[in-house]
Amino acid sequence: MKESITRSELVQLLTKAFEESELTKSDINMSVREIINHMSTTIANGDRIEIRGFGSFTLRQRKPRMGRNPKTGDPVPLGAKYAPHFKPGKDLKERIKDKVGI
Numbered sequence: 001m002k003e004s005i006t007r008s009e010l011v012q013l014l015t016k017a018f019e020e021s022e023l024t025k026s027d028i029n030m031s032v033r034e035i036i037n038h039m040s041t042t043i044a045n046g047d048r049i050e051i052r053g054f055g056s057f058t059l060r061q062r063k064p065r066m067g068r069n070p071k072t073g074d075p076v077p078l079g080a081k082y083a084p085h086f087k088p089g090k091d092l093k094e095r096i097k098d099k100v101g102i
Helices: 007-017 025-044 090-100
Strands: 049-051 055-062 065-068 075-078 081-088
Touching: 007 025, 025 049, 025 055, 081 090
Parallel strands: none
Antiparallel strands: 049 055, 055 081, 065 075
């Protein structure tokens, strides 16, 4: 099972899927880039993205905590920060459940 897919691999897959259409690889590449840029900007602005049947992307605040310096083991205070969060939708959860058999 492949763990990840690069942007260029996604463009190749979409190019094969749209072989019969008038879309060029350049058009598909530009579209993928625009979608990812728009999603990144939207999440960075603190807005929510929901793709029905797939899931939602939000920005969550992480509380301050104590970490450790891996080299010395000394405690290091880490401040609060924001991190992107993905919550899978119902349809995606069911597809995974059926595929994996959980």
